[in-house]
Amino acid sequence: MSKRIFITGSSTGLGRAAAILFADKGWDVIATMRKPENETELGQRDNIHLLPLDVTDAEQIKSTVAAAVAMGKIDVVFNNAGYGLAGPFEGASDDQIVRQLNTNLLGVMRVTKEFIPHLRAQKDGLFITTTSIGGLIAFPFNSVYHATKWALEGWSESMAFELKPFGIGIKTVSPGGIITDFISRSLDITSHEAYGEMMQKVLAMFSDPERQKNYSTAEQIAEVVYEAATDGKDQLRYVAGADAKAMYEQRLAAGDEAFRKGIEQMFLGA
Ligand SMILES: NC(=O)c1ccc[n+]([C@@H]2O[C@H](COP(=O)([O-])OP(=O)(O)OC[C@H]3O[C@@H](n4cnc5c(N)ncnc54)[C@H](OP(=O)(O)O)[C@@H]3O)[C@@H](O)[C@H]2O)c1
Known part of the structure; x- marks a missing residue:
């Protein structure tokens, strides 16, 4: 019998690439997205089923999880939906902060909670949760x-202890830059006049083509999600992409404080 995966945020990017990869590998895929009515390709495949899900809608989480479990055993839940909020914190409205926490953090918690029983x-x-x-x-x-993604890392580490006695695993996939709609479409940007010059420096650093050369494709990161889903290992973290691996190794080698000073130097020339 084929295995079944439930994916959030499958309309584009990593979620979509994962839906296609798992389907190609013979899995039954439940691809959820906010607007399945706009999806013309994924639903054409026999082993991909579309369901509506906005991860900020608590009622829809309940109805969609109920519809998913009615299809049979769910082997993997891939919490992937998310977007970025960038810019000075002082310029962020309360709505922007709440929406970011609701989507990236509470969305993952609520979907997970609904599936646990x-x-x-x-x-x-x-x-499996896409962190960063x-x-x-x-x-x-x-x-x-960062607050949402660090929270997910800590939450997952704690949950791993709690779920293991029940035979349930929990893993994170932490990608570096992925060439997706994330920067062009899935980014909410704050502004504040006090931070103009500093912001320009940081934007220049992020948009440097040299830096972007090290980004991964969504398909490459989807392969890591597939590895995490199938390797049978008791491993929590999968740092994904050459850029992410290099940065994480540097942090571990340098230690928190020296690494932080290096980032400050790199971005702000301090
Ligand atoms: N791209 C990167 O450089 C990068 C790096 C590290 C981590 N990540 C993480 O990777 C994950 C996927 O992002 P991506 O790079 O594939 O970007 P993407 O192509 O913009 O995909 C983001 C997906 O999340 C969905 N989404 C956003 N808010 C949602 C909500 N409230 N309910 C349900 N779905 C929602 C979007 O759906 P709609 O089509 O409806 O908007 C879209 O399908 C995110 O968690 C992101 O934080 C990305």
């Missing part, structure tokens, strides 16, 4: 995004 009853299953290298290190002007 089902995975516990089947004594098997795995949660930004869940293990921090850059300037991404504070609320």
